[in-house]
Amino acid sequence: MDFAAWWTNLFAGMSPASFFNLSFLPKYCVYFLQALGYTLLLAVVSVALAVLPALLLAFMRLSKNRLVRAVSGAYIALFRSTPLLVQLSIIYFGLFGAISIPRLYLFGFIDISRFIPGVVALALNSSAYVAEIFRAGILAVDAGQSEAARSLGLSSAQAMKLVVLPQAVKNVLPALGNEVVTMVKESSICSTLGMVELMFAAKTVATATYISLAPYVLAAMMYFVITYPAGKAIEALERRMRRGDKH
């Protein structure tokens, strides 16, 4: 085989035609859109579920009690220092190997016996990251705010709930938005456990149609049109909040 033939062969699978070979689209269009819906639901629900445990972890992290601080710190360290795929597998096969969830379908295409373990795993992972977001947000509120509240006779819990937390939550909204965006991409890992989200759809279509590249290109484009504008919108929100903060 001469060099020219080898060279042509090398890119045989990568022609523009193969890159954008969307001949599968008429048949699988709805399948892809459902998978996108699955991905978005997975991301939004897991971050939403992460908020309360994360808040608890953040309070524990800021506690005066060393043991309470250590427990929260250990949780956060564990989930931030191991791969998501490993966590997902342990939770899926370990925790949900013992608990059986009936095979019910949500919206007709989300199998809850797979969706729930996935969401729980992502939420447990996300709560470690969101806890650090909350902790930073709480610490960023000027100490004078809580001093003013305490000097009026409010308890430390009231000062936290009425004065510090509302300001902290406002500060961390952009970071929470970014966490959802990250989760949209990270959730692709759930395809390995048979959750029919975007990456799983691409893989399935590629296998079924023998079109090896274009389904993944389409998936990439769908991820991009969601995450890029969302990221830009969050940046704009941050800029507006900074302007609003000036006194």
Add this chain to the structure above:
Amino acid sequence: MATSTNSLIRVVDVSKEYNGGSVHALSHCNFSVKRGEVVAIIGPSGSGKSTLLRCLNLLEQPSSGTIYFKDVALNGKKVDLDLHRREMGMVFQHFNLFPHMTVKKNITLAPVKLGLKSQAEADAQAMALLERIGLADKADEYPAMLSGGQKQRIAIVRALAMAPEVMLFDEPTSALDPEMVGEVLDLMRDLAEGGMTMVVVTHEMGFAREVADRVVFMSGGTIIEEGSPADLFDYPQSERLQSFLAKVL
């Protein structure tokens, strides 16, 4: 208590150390405040004035010594500090209004949340207080829309809404533009004339001289001299007060 006097606040041998004893912010401070009295605390920067004031409502925990408020040892065991803090209003250098609440909400928050007043009663009281300082039209604005002088006057009436027995002022005019100092001092003068007990940490020597019943001079974390404004300003005894006054007057 046997030694009970008509003192509202008594500070007995209070010291405050930081960093495990390497920094002495206060050492062995003693003084008291009678009902209806206006006490000004003066002294150079870093002399411990603010630390001493913040010890009075335990925003700073003294390392040793005792703070008595109405003859209750505030830093003793089993004291419901929140209950006593209601009766001690505090005004801060940087106002510390709650930026996420309207002016009216800033004023009504504590009375309502502590169950002392209904929202309607607290609103009426807030409006009356705002009328008094000429800022009724700002009731529904947020603090970010106000000038420094307006913020500080609102911070003062926010503390007054709790009907405190004493008002603590921590350099209330130090963060203000010069043209706004007057309006805040005028309000404080009004309060003093109305018989409010006040402890004021200040750099405004004119105000201390004119309004205070007693002046406390601090330097290096200790109380060096105290007495009537006339005595302190006109006949300073210690060399430190003399050199301080030479610089600021």
